[in-house]
Amino acid sequence: MKIKSLLAILIAVCVTSMFPVNHISSSASQIELPMPKELYITTYNNIQLKVDKHTLNPCEEITVKYSGLPKDVPATINIGEFSKSLWYKTEGEMKVIVPSNKGIYNARIFINGNPNSVIYDKELISVSKTFVDKTVEDPLNVIPRLYFADFWNFTLARAGYHIRGYYDHNNGYIEGTVEGIDSGYKITGTFKEICEKTGKEYTGDIILYISSDAEIVQGSWKLWGYSIWEPLSGGWPNGDVYGLRNIRINSGMDKVSLLWDESFQEGIAGYNVYRKSASGTWDSKPLNNKPLSEIQYIDTKVQHGQKYTYLVKGVFENGLEKNISAETSIYCGKVISINFKNYSLWTQTLVPQMNLTNYYPFTQIEHNYVIVPLRFYSELVGCTVNWDSLNKEAVVTKDQTTIKIKPNNLIMDVNGRSVKLPYFPSYLGDSLCVPLRAVFSQLGCSIKWDAKTQTADIVF
Known part of the structure; x- marks a missing residue:
């Protein structure tokens, strides 16, 4: 389940009842209204919204069909407290949970994420009665209120402690339970999405926290079969649309390989890979000749020892692009990175990260020179090291x-x-230590120093 990055999208959390009247406890108050049988359609220019009936019971689950939406801008549909964002999608259908309060509700459509840019505002449904459930005490009316949190537009309904409902992305479905906690309310449940592009189904666990003062919504989620919990505030924190974590990137002597996870943003048809030029500006054209259908790319137009920075963009069916990754940099070649801020070492050939304090304490900076144990780093870059006892020298x-x-x-x-x-x-202890750049540059390695991060990179 993959969610967008730094753009804040409106979240509506409408927690009400979920079930038909005969499933509702006797504590619920009900006010009857007549139920017209005719099909109800609203139209505004080319925009059309359609439901099977106009007058509904509170918390009923309905399907709303839409068509005629603009294809060149993202649109958002609001119905009561329900909200759904549509990225360059002109037609389709969505699941909606009817509000719990009696009243007439308009369908309101705005574009570009701006609630003031309204292109449609017409009556769509009428709720015939009001439903109240006091199983979970909510004196400040926190649960049904509107919330702003990144990337999730929830419409939830409650009967007792049981909650289920829908959220914005891929007609995602959530089901679980709600409980009162010291800081507010906790929702624990499961989710299910079906990627519209691939038809692939994604399921997992989700936890939501709503503060008692109605100011904060937090939470996390994880896919079934995975151990990592992702934050509710995105999980994929580096793009403009629902995208991916950082690019997984690797390099050899004459190539850089990029691999990324599939984007679950609705409407994305492919991917473009961009590279920053030597001057520090992004190339105006992607490296690939046409949008990629695969989630990988190999850049062979590279030079050993040079640093390259990449960015992946999702391409919508209308040709528009949006970032789905952060900038990711790597040197062409194998790399050993020595970080003197946290005193750690990372290398593709050893372990993801090693604490130098515990293992190799003799890597240090002396008189502005990086001093390293000769044997340890020589073997990391593929050298053989021997001690000539007769001449008392390292070879x-x-x-x-x-x-x-x-x-x-x-x-x-x-x-x-x-x-x-x-x-x-x-000698420091039993290790013969040498100045890094002076020795290893003679062995064909490139030494890069980043003063800001206090990192020395050995590229070989």
């Missing part, structure tokens, strides 16, 4: 290069050539 070999280093000697031997070091090789 490091990689491909056609052989380096000989003696402790406390500023001169190292590189294929028979003398090269002066900027800092004395010396």
